[in-house]
Amino acid sequence: MTQPVTDTILKVENLSKQYRLGEVGTGTISHDLNRWWHKVRGKEDPFLKIGESNDRSSKGESDYVWALKDINFEVKRGEVLGIIGKNGAGKSTLLKILSKVTAPTTGSVKSRGRIASLLEVGTGFHPELTGRENIFLNGAILGMTKREIASKLDEIIEFSGCQRYVDTPVKRYSSGMTVRLAFAVAAFLEPDILIIDEVLAVGDAEFQKKALGKMQDISRGDGRTVLFVSHNMAAVKSLCTRGIVLENGKKKFEGTIDEALSSYSDAILANSTEVVFDENTNRTGSKKIQFTSLSIQNQNHIKTQEYSIGDDLKITFGIRLNNDEAKSEIAVQIKTADELPIYQMLARDSEFQINHSQTAETYSVTIRDLRLFPGVYVISLTSGNTTGHEVHDFIDNALSFQITDGGHYTVRSLPKSAGLIFLNPEWQKL
Template sequence: MKKDIILKAENISKQYRLGQVGTGTMAHDLNRWWHQVRGKEDPYLKIGDTNDRSTKGTSDYVWALQDINFEVERGEILGIIGKNGAGKSTLLKILSRVTAPTTGSIKFGGRVASLLEVGTGFNGEMTGRENIYLNGAILGMTKKEIASKIDEIIEFSGCERYIDTPVKRYSSGMYVRLAFAVAAFLEPEILIVDEVLAVGDAEFQKKAIGKMQDISREGGRTVLFVSHNMAAVKSLCTRGIVMEYGKVVFEGGIDEVVDLYLNSNQEFDELQLLSPGFFDFSTNANKKYKEGGILNVEIFCDGKRTNSLLTGKKVEFHFAYSSKVKYQEPVLGIVINDDNGLPILGINNRNTGDSLKQKDIEGVIILTFPVFRLIKSKKYKVDIYFGDQENNIDTIKEAFYFNVLPSLDTRKPIQEKLNYFYDSEIKFQ
C-alpha cells in the first residue's frame, strides 16, 4: 500500500558562524555571492565543526544540523529526542519556517502550526481572544471558521476569566495553555510541539497529550513532538528519531528509540539497537549448557519487549536456563539495585510462595509483576541467583538493567516495596 507522506525532509543542514551575523565579513559575503552567480557550490559548506558544545573546536563555523532525512506519514505522531544541543529545536524551527536551512528542502502536504517557545506567535498588546483570531488568520482560516472553534479553545485553555486581557499580563503557564489550545483546535494538518509543554502543570500536560492523541487518531492530523519526558514520549508517539550532534543516529519504533536514548551514555550500542530488552550471556553459553545456568533474559512491559518500564503496568522477566539434571526444587531469585549499587529489593520463588517444579533440563522461568510498583525514575541493575536448596548453579552480578518511567497517571500512590512479594509470581513457562 502506498504511503501517505505529509512531510518529507531531504538533506537538511544548518550552518552558523559563531559570534557573527551572516558570514561575518564583507569579503566572505562577496565570496559567497560570487560563487552563487557562477553556479558554484558555497565555499563555506566545506568547512565547519560538528555541533559538540563540550569541545572548543577549530573553526568559526558550526553545523547545528547535518544531512537530516526523514518522512512522516499523515496521522503519525513522531517523537524527536536527544540530549540538549542535539539540534532538535533547530530542526523544528526549520520545519516551522522560522529559519531557513543552509542546504536541503522540506515538502509539506498541509498547513503547519507550531508551539516552539512561550509567546511565539502572540502579540503581547492584544488580548487572548484577539490573538486567537490573529493565529487563525495566519493559518489561513476565515473569521467564521475561527468563531466556530473559539468557545472550545477558551474552555480547553482554562483562561476564560482572562481571555479579554492583554496576554502580556499572562503567566508563562497561561501563555502555554492558550497557545496550545489555539494550535490544537484551529485544525492544522501538521502540529509541531517543542519542550514548551513542560512549563504547564502536570494536569495540563496530561490533558494536552490526550488532545494530541485525539487529533491524530480521529482527525488524521500529524504531530511532531519534542520532549525530555520519556513517559510522555512513549505514551504519545508511535515512532521516533534520536538526534546526536546535529545528526539522526537512529530511527524506529518508539520503544526501541526510548530504550536506546535511556541506555546510551556516550556511544550507541549496536546490540541495544537490535534487541532492546534482551540480555544474552552467550560468552558462557557452552559452559552453561554443560553445567547449567541462565542463558539470557528478556524483559516485557505491557506485552512489548523493552527495558524502559512504566510504573503501574504489567511487567515480566523471562529467564532462559539450562541445567545438566532436573532439580527437585529449583530456586530463582533476583536482587534489584539502584544506580548507586544499593540493593532495594530481593525476591525469589520461596518468598512469593511459588514452588517450582522443573519440567526439563532447558526452559524458561517467568517472574511476573501484575502491577509494577517501582516509582523512582532511574536506572536499576539486577543480580540473578539460580540454584536449588543445596547448590548454587549460577550467580550473575549486574546481569541486566532497566529504566523506570513513572506513568502519566500516578495520582494513586503506588507502594514501592512492602507488597511486592504478595502480588508477584514465579512460574515455569
C-alpha cells in the same frame, strides 16, 4: 496521467543547517562578500566545506558548526513522530525549519496542508493584543476565515482554562497561561501537521495530561499528524508511534518508538566506568578548583555501569587545586537520562567538610542501598566556594550508569515509566 495517491504529508530531504559561532556581526561582511562572489560565479558556498559537527561537549577549530547535517525522513498522515536527543542535538533547530521559522542551509522540506507549531512560550502571540484577538490572529496566519475561527472560539477558550483573562493583553499572562492558550489555539484550529516542542513542560501536571490526551485525539481520531519533542520519555512513549534520535546534529536512528528510546539510552551509556578530565573537557567555572577524574563501582569494588536496586554506588573523583583556598564545597548530582534531577548531594549535608591540604586530592561519595527504578542515569559534578557565590568547576553528564532490575528486593518486572524511586514500605490490613 494522474499522480499516484500517497499519504506522506511531510518529506525531509538532505536537510542541513549551518550556523556561525561567536558574536553576531564579527567578520560577517567579509564572509558574506565571499559567499556572494562564489554564488555569482556559480560555485559552491566555500563555508559549507569547513563546518564541524554539532558536538557541544568538545572544542572545535572552525567558526562554523552544522546544527543539522543530512537529515532525511518521511512522516505519514496521522502519524505521531517523537524526536528525541540530548540538549544541543538539533531538535529545536529541526522544528524551526519545519515550521518555516528559519530556512535550511541545504536540502528541502516538502509538506502538504496547514502547519501549526508551538515552539517557545509566546511564539506567534502579540503581547499587546488580548487572548481573544491573538486567537483570531493565529487563525488568520493559518489561513482560516473569521467564521471558521469564531466557530472554534468557545472550545479554545474552555480548553485553555483562561476564560477570565481572555480579554486581557497577553503580556500580563504568566508563562503557564500563555502556553495553555497557545496550545489550545494550535490544537483546535485544525492544522494538518501539529509541531510541539518542549514548551508543554511549562504547564502544570493537569494541563500536560490534558494536552497529551488532546494530541492523541488529534492523531487517532482526526487523522492529523503530530511531531513531538520532549524530555519526558514516558509521554513520548505513550503518545508516539515512531521515533527519530538526533545526535550532534545527525540522525542516529529511526524506527519504532520503543526502538528509538532504546537507542537513545544506549547512546547515553556509551561512555565507560571511568573518565579523566583534561583541557578538552566541556566544563564551565572559574578553574580555581577543577575535577581531574571520575569513576563508579559497586559494593564488591567492581567498576561497572550496571546496578540492581539495593546495590551500593560508590562515586570517586579527583580534584586539583589551582589556588590556595583552604575550603570548598562539592556537589554530586544524579539525573535521569532525560535530565530530570533526582539527587543533589552536598558534602555539608552529610556533615563532611572539604578541607584542602594538597594540590591533588581524591574523594568518594557512597550511596548505600540504591533505590532508583530501572533506567539510565547520569552524574554531574560541581565545585565552588563555601558561600555558593562562585562556581569553580561544573561538568554536566560526566558519567552514566543504569539500574537493570529489582535486585534482592523484587523479581517482578519494573517498567521504567512506573516511577523513579523504589520503596517497599510496611503493609498492614487494619
